[in-house]
Structures are given as C-alpha cells and as structure tokens.
Amino acid sequence: MKNEGLPSILVAAVSSLGIFIMLFILYFLVTEGIPVLREASLQKILLEKAWYPTETPPALGMSALIVGSFSVTLLSSLLAIPLSLLVAIFISDVAPSFLRDILKPVLELLSFLPSIVLGFLGMVVLAPWLQERFELLSGLNLLNASILLGIMSVPIIASLAEEALSSVPGELRDASYALGATRWETIRRVVIPWARPGILSACLLGVMRSLGETMVVLMAAGGAAIIPESVFDPVRPLTSTIAAEMGETPVGSTHYHALFFAGLILFFMTLAINMLSAWIESKGSVIRS
Amino acid sequence: MKGNVQIRSQNVNLYYGPAKVLKDITFDIFDHTVTALIGPSGCGKSSWLRCLNRMNDYIAGARVEGEILIDEHDIYARDTDVIALRRNVGMVFQKPNPFPMSIYDNVAYGPRLHGVRSREQLDGIVERSLRGAALWTEVKDKLTSSGIGLSGGQQQRLCIARAIATEPKILLMDEPTSALDPMATARIEELVRDLKKNFTVVIVTHNMQQAARVSDFTAFFLLGELVEYEVTTKIFTAPDDKRTEDYITGRFG
Numbered sequence: 001m002k003n004e005g006l007p008s009i010l011v012a013a014v015s016s017l018g019i020f021i022m023l024f025i026l027y028f029l030v031t032e033g034i035p036v037l038r039e040a041s042l043q044k045i046l047l048e049k050a051w052y053p054t055e056t057p058p059a060l061g062m063s064a065l066i067v068g069s070f071s072v073t074l075l076s077s078l079l080a081i082p083l084s085l086l087v088a089i090f091i092s093d094v095a096p097s098f099l100r101d102i103l104k105p106v107l108e109l110l111s112f113l114p115s116i117v118l119g120f121l122g123m124v125v126l127a128p129w130l131q132e133r134f135e136l137l138s139g140l141n142l143l144n145a146s147i148l149l150g151i152m153s154v155p156i157i158a159s160l161a162e163e164a165l166s167s168v169p170g171e172l173r174d175a176s177y178a179l180g181a182t183r184w185e186t187i188r189r190v191v192i193p194w195a196r197p198g199i200l201s202a203c204l205l206g207v208m209r210s211l212g213e214t215m216v217v218l219m220a221a222g223g224a225a226i227i228p229e230s231v232f233d234p235v236r237p238l239t240s241t242i243a244a245e246m247g248e249t250p251v252g253s254t255h256y257h258a259l260f261f262a263g264l265i266l267f268f269m270t271l272a273i274n275m276l277s278a279w280i281e282s283k284g285s286v287i288r289s
Numbered sequence: 290m291k292g293n294v295q296i297r298s299q300n301v302n303l304y305y306g307p308a309k310v311l312k313d314i315t316f317d318i319f320d321h322t323v324t325a326l327i328g329p330s331g332c333g334k335s336s337w338l339r340c341l342n343r344m345n346d347y348i349a350g351a352r353v354e355g356e357i358l359i360d361e362h363d364i365y366a367r368d369t370d371v372i373a374l375r376r377n378v379g380m381v382f383q384k385p386n387p388f389p390m391s392i393y394d395n396v397a398y399g400p401r402l403h404g405v406r407s408r409e410q411l412d413g414i415v416e417r418s419l420r421g422a423a424l425w426t427e428v429k430d431k432l433t434s435s436g437i438g439l440s441g442g443q444q445q446r447l448c449i450a451r452a453i454a455t456e457p458k459i460l461l462m463d464e465p466t467s468a469l470d471p472m473a474t475a476r477i478e479e480l481v482r483d484l485k486k487n488f489t490v491v492i493v494t495h496n497m498q499q500a501a502r503v504s505d506f507t508a509f510f511l512l513g514e515l516v517e518y519e520v521t522t523k524i525f526t527a528p529d530d531k532r533t534e535d536y537i538t539g540r541f542g
Contacts, residue, residue: 096349097349169386171382171384171386172386172388172389174344174347174382174386175380175382175386175388175448175451176388176398177344177347177375178342178344178375178379178380178382178452179375179376179379179398179399179402179451179452179455180371180372180373180374180375180376180399180402180403180455181398181402182372185402189398190388193389193390194388194389
C-alpha cells in the first residue's frame with residue numbers, strides 16, 4: 001500500500017508523455033499548415049480543383065486531391081470489406097480446424113506484405129493487364145490503386161474480424177444450434193450481432209489504412225490531380241501528393257505550407273471516420289450491456 | 290407411475306475419436322416424468338444427454354453406435370431431420386446463455402427460426418413461454434430490455450422459456466443450476482417439477498439431493514456405463530448395486 005504513489009505517478013507520466021507527443025504532432029501540423037491561408041482562402045483550398053502549387057501565383061485548390069483520397073478509399077473498402085468478412089466467417093465458422101490452422105497464419109503473414117511490393121505488382125502486372133483488357137491509355141488509375149489497397153487491407157480486416165468472430169462464446173452457438181438453427185442462421189443471427197463492434201473496428205482499421213497509404217497510390221493511382229469520372233481515371237490522393245512534392249519544395253514556401261495543410265485535412269478525415277465509428281458502436285452496444 | 294416410453298436408448302456406444310465414452314447404454318425414459326442422470330464427473334451422463342438432440346454432431350471425431358429412438362423414431366437414421374428433432378427436444382445448458390438481444394427476441398428466436406412471423410402469434414408464444422418458465426411477472430414490463438441484464442437465476446429461467454417456446458416434447462437440462470445460488474436453484478427445481486406436466490424432462494445433475502428432490506427416475510452413470518436405473522426413491526433408499534450405494538452415500542465422487 002505505502003508504495004502506491006510512485007508507480008502510479010510513473011504510469012501517469014509515461015501515458016501523458018504519449019498524449020503530449022500526439023498533441024505536439026497536431027500542433028506542428030497546425031502551425032506549419034495554417035500559414036497557407038495567407039495565400040489562399042479555406043474556401044478556395046477546399047472547393048477549387050486547380051492544383052498548380054509551383055506556378056506564380058500558385059493555384060492551391062485541393063478538392064481533386066481530397067476526392068482522390070476519398071474515392072480510392074471508398075472503392076478499395078467496397079472491394080475489400082465484403083471479401084474480408086467472407087474470409088473471416090469462413091475461417092471462424094466454416095473451415096475445418098486443420099484448414100483454420102493453416103489459413104490464419106497465412107493471413108497474418110500477408111498483412112506484413114510491404115506496400116511497395118504491392119505497388120510494384122500494380123505497376124508491372126496489373127497496370128498492363130488493365131490497359132490491354134479495357135483498352136485504356138494507361139493502366140495506372142483509380143481502379144488499379146483501389147484493387148491494390150483492397151488486397152492490402154483484406155488480411156488486416158479479415159484477421160481482426162476473424163478474432164472478433166471466434167471470441168463469440170461457444171455457449172451462444174450451442175444455444176442457437178439446440179434451438180434448431182442451421183449454421184448460417186446461427187452466424188447471421190447470433191455470431192455476427194455479438195461480434196459487430198469488433199468487426200466494425202476491423203473494417204475501420206482497414207479503411208484508415210487505405211486512407212493513409214502512400215506508396216501504393218503513389219505508384220499505381222496515376223497521379224493526375226483531376227476529379228475522376230470513371231474508375232479508369234487516374235487520381236492523385238493527398239498522401240501521394242505530399243510524398244511526391246515534399247522533397248521538391250523549399251522550406252517555408254507557400255507550397256510547403258500547403259502540403260502541411262493537406263496533412264491536416266487527412267488528419268480531420270481520419271478523425272471524422274473515427275467519430276462516425278464510435279457513434280455507430282455506441283448505438284449498437286446498447287443491447288449488449 | 291410408468292407411462293409410455295418416449296426415449297429408448299438401445300446399446301448406445303459413443304466414441305470421441307478412439308476413446309469410448311459410453312458403453313452399451315440401454316434404458317427407456319417415460320413421458321411426463323423427470324429423469325435425473327447422476328454420477329461423478331466424466332462418467333458420460335452429459336455426453337449421453339447430448340446424444341438426444343445430436344449436439345455431439347459438432348464434436349470432431351464423435352461417433353454414435355446403437356439406436357436412440359424418440360417416439361419410436363431412430364434419431365440417428367439417415368432420414369432424420371435434425372432441425373425438426375431439435376425443435377422437439379429443447380435444451381438448457383449449464384451456464385445461463387441468453388443471446389445478446391432483448392428478452393422478447395430471446396424467447397422468439399426459436400419460433401422465428403421455424404417460420405412464425407405474425408407479431409400476434411409471437412406475442413402469445415413469448416407470454417406463454419415466459420409464464421411456463423415462471424418469469425413472466427418479473428419481466429413483463431421490460432420485454433424489450435436485454436436478456437443479459439437479468440440476474441443469473443432469471444437468465445436461466447429465460448433460457449428455459451427460450452427452450453420451451455418451440456413447444457418441444459422433451460426438455461434436456463445439463464446441470465442447469467450449477468452456476469446459480471441456492472435461492473435461484475430452489476426456484477428452478479420447483480419449476481422442473483412443474484414442467485413435467487407438459488414435458489418429459491431429463492436433467493443431469495451433480496447434486497444428489499437435487500436428483501432426489503426433483504426426479505421420478507434416476508440413472509446412475511459410472512465410467513461410461515449405466516450402473517443402475519430405477520425409481521428415484523428406490524435408488525436413494527435401497528439401490529441394487531453396491532457402486533450406486535457407495536456413490537450416493539458419498540464414499541466417492
């Protein structure tokens with residue numbers, strides 16, 4: 001009892017250090033990003049399409065970049081989430097145990113795949129195929145990047161969702177079977193509702209990964225700062241813009257501040273998704289507690 | 290006392306992989322009676338119980354030999370509809386396991402699976418089942434709140450209501466009071482005695498007093514064998530087998 005003071009102070013200090021560092025990063029983003037507003041209004045940045053940051057005067061419209069990030073995240077999630085959930089359900093509730101013992105580690109191994117390897121595959125395999133198959137000018141486009149991001153997030157989402165599904169107590173499955181439910185009815189009515197918060201956070205992590213991913217989109221998305229009209233149009237998400245341009249820009253220039261501002265926009269997009277999921281989760285967890 | 294045979298177990302052997310868990314179990318259970326299965330842990334009483342609604346189907350390597358007839362139909366025959374069997378043979382588990390949904394939805398789960406859609410009909414089933422499980426008066430004003438929020442004893446009665454909502458003929462109970470306090474246990478026991486009016490109850494119990502209090506017949510299992518099956522009063526006063534006597538007087542187990 002008498003020594004409780006010191007450890008709890010230590011824990012508090014270490015954890016507040018973590019929070020402090022996060023706050024400092026946010027502070028850094030804000031102070032480096034905000035000066036761009038001297039050159040262009042918030043409205044112009046968010047709503048205008050023209051992104052020519054190195055011209056004089058620079059055109060700093062980021063809406064094409066924001067739509068680029070958004071579209072590639074949305075399309076990749078649409079591709080990845082249904083597939084991941086099917087894989088997760090297959091592993092947790094359908095596959096015989098020997099297959100589960102193989103598939104689960106394979107899935108975890110796949111999630112370690114470096115994104116640059118995927119980007120490379122996108123450039124040398126997927127892009128030529130898309131170009132030929134659909135007779136495009138270039139195979140580096142929204143669809144290409146979304147497929148790669150999808151492939152990248154399937155192992156993450158599936159493996160986390162599988163954990164959520166297998167944490168459902170066996171007694172609940174037994175109770176359902178004992179009432180005459182089939183395997184599918186049990187999955188749909190008991191297992192998935194119970195695991196929903198875990199499945200949701202798995203999907204969310206995948207979405208965030210897609211939103212924040214840089215290398216794959218830099219290599220495979222085509223990099224044109226336009227608003228895509230079809231899945232075969234190239235896009236230039238915020239992340240790849242920052243990665244491609246940060247090395248070329250003088251510190252303290254308008255362009256430099258604009259890129260930090262792009263980072264700030266990404267931060268708020270992530271925050272919005274997080275809050276949305278917290279809201280969904282709080283609605284869903286009423287019945288569980 | 291003896292009515293019609295409802296469950297007939299004939300030379301039942303159960304294997305989990307190479308291990309033989311049940312050896313040649315042969316006896317008949319009569320309708321509208323409470324039959325208690327007693328015996329030390331690992332004696333096979335729960336395993337035999339789980340043969341009756343084919344819950345062992347989910348255990349890898351489990352294999353049943355012999356015949357189990359329910360209402361003269363072999364439930365391990367090829368043409369057996371397992372879904373229909375389980376509608377007919379309800380089960381209550383050791384640990385209360387209500388679904389994470391409302392009290393109403395818990396009870397309506399089985400009937401909905403079997404195609405009951407009308408709200409009116411479901412309302413009737415839910416009320417009748419909750420009354421049947423002696424829970425109605427306690428929960429009638431909060432049917433939409435979660436089944437998880439109830440006390441352990443209430444949860445177990447909810448599980449009984451859920452099990453009888455499909456109107457089974459047989460109710461299997463696998464140590465239904467082992468996770469409950471004495472008060473809640475007493476209520477469940479009272480309920481079990483009441484349930485035999487409408488159901489044939491087979492109850493596994495660790496507690497010999499409980500077997501003596503609630504059952505009409507008692508089957509004593511030991512090491513996968515059925516040692517003795519008799520009218521409960523006979524088993525507890527003048528058992529034929531020395532091993533039964535040793536067990537009920539507390540020399541082992």
